[in-house]
Amino acid sequence: MNSSIINIGIYQILLNRVIGQGWHSTTYLCINTQQIQIQLVAKIYSNTIIPDDIEISKIKDLNHVNIVQIYEVYQHNKDVIVIMEKCYSSLKNELKQQNEYQESELLKMLSQILLGYNYLCNSGIEMNDLKPTNIMIDHNEIIKLSNYGMKCLYKHSDMEIRAYAAPEIFFSNEQTDAKNIFSLGLIMYELLFHQLPFNLRQNGDVIMFLQKIKKVKLLLPDNNCQRISDLISKMILFNKSERINRENLGEILIQNFKRGNRRIFSIQPIAARADDYSYP
Numbered sequence: 001m002n003s004s005i006i007n008i009g010i011y012q013i014l015l016n017r018v019i020g021q022g023w024h025s026t027t028y029l030c031i032n033t034q035q036i037q038i039q040l041v042a043k044i045y046s047n048t049i050i051p052d053d054i055e056i057s058k059i060k061d062l063n064h065v066n067i068v069q070i071y072e073v074y075q076h077n078k079d080v081i082v083i084m085e086k087c088y089s090s091l092k093n094e095l096k097q098q099n100e101y102q103e104s105e106l107l108k109m110l111s112q113i114l115l116g117y118n119y120l121c122n123s124g125i126e127m128n129d130l131k132p133t134n135i136m137i138d139h140n141e142i143i144k145l146s147n148y149g150m151k152c153l154y155k156h157s158d159m160e161i162r163a164y165a166a167p168e169i170f171f172s173n174e175q176t177d178a179k180n181i182f183s184l185g186l187i188m189y190e191l192l193f194h195q196l197p198f199n200l201r202q203n204g205d206v207i208m209f210l211q212k213i214k215k216v217k218l219l220l221p222d223n224n225c226q227r228i229s230d231l232i233s234k235m236i237l238f239n240k241s242e243r244i245n246r247e248n249l250g251e252i253l254i255q256n257f258k259r260g261n262r263r264i265f266s267i268q269p270i271a272a273r274a275d276d277y278s279y280p
C-alpha cells in the first residue's frame, strides 16, 4: 500500500500534492479514477467526525455555477474528507495582484458572489466565513463560493483574528445574514482600493476600526466608481439594521447593471508549480 495515497470510493487523494493549508483543513490534489480528466481536490479535516448534521448530507446535492461543487463527504478513520471541484485561483490571489478594475468588472464580481450566496441562503446552507480565501475562481473565470456548510467540522473557536468579520460577531457573537453583507462590503472595498479600510498589524486594529465606524460613518476615498462605492457604503455599516440586505442589493444589481461577457481577471494559478495541474 502506498502511504502517500488515500484510496476512497472512486477517488485517489495524493497526500504529497498539497494545494493549500487553511486553519481548519489541508487541501490535496485528488483524482477521480473513473474520469481522470476531471480536476478535483480533497480537503482533509483531521481528528473530527461528521456530525449528525443535516447540512453535510445536503451539501452534496447542491448545484450552482457560483458555488464550488462538492461531490462526496467521507469519514475516513479519524478524519473527514471532502471531495470537491478544483478551482484555478482565489480572490485572495487576485487581490495580491492589485489589479485596477473597471466598475463593470467589480459589479460583475459582486453579482456572481451574491448569486452564489443567495443560492446557499435559499438552500438553507450557512456561509460561515465570507473572505477572499473562500471565494474561488474557476478555469472559466467564474467566481465560486467555497467552505460553505463546513462550520460543523471546525474545531477552533470562531473568534480568531477575522479581518472581514462584522461588528456583531465581535461585540455580540450574533450570526445573521447581515454579517456576510458587511464582509462582502470589505471585500469589494479591498478590490477597489487594494487595501482594507484599516491596518492589520495587530488583533486590536479591527476592533479599533469597528469602534470608529460606530461613531462616524466610513468615508470612501475619491474614486471613479460611483455606483460600486455607493453600494460599498451601504454594506460597511456598523449597525446591521442599517445595512443593505441581500434582496435589495440583488435588486439594485439587476436593475442597474447588465451582465457583460468581458473577461474579468488576469488570473495567476494558485499552485506554485505548473505540474500541479497535470496528473502523475
Ligand SMILES: Nc1ncnc2c1ncn2[C@@H]1O[C@H](COP(=O)(O)OP(=O)(O)OP(=O)(O)O)[C@@H](O)[C@H]1O
Pocket (backbone or CB within 6 Å): 019, 020, 021, 022, 023, 024, 025, 026, 027, 041, 068, 084, 085, 086, 087, 088, 089, 090, 129, 133, 134, 136, 146, 147, 270
Ligand atoms: N476547490 C479548490 N480548488 C483549488 N484550490 C483550493 C480549493 N480549495 C482550497 N484551495 C486552496 O487551498 C488553500 C487552503 O484552503 P482552505 O479553504 O483550507 O483555506 P482557508 O479558506 O484559509 O481556510 P480556513 O478558513 O479553514 O482557514 C486555499 O487558499 C486555496 O489556495
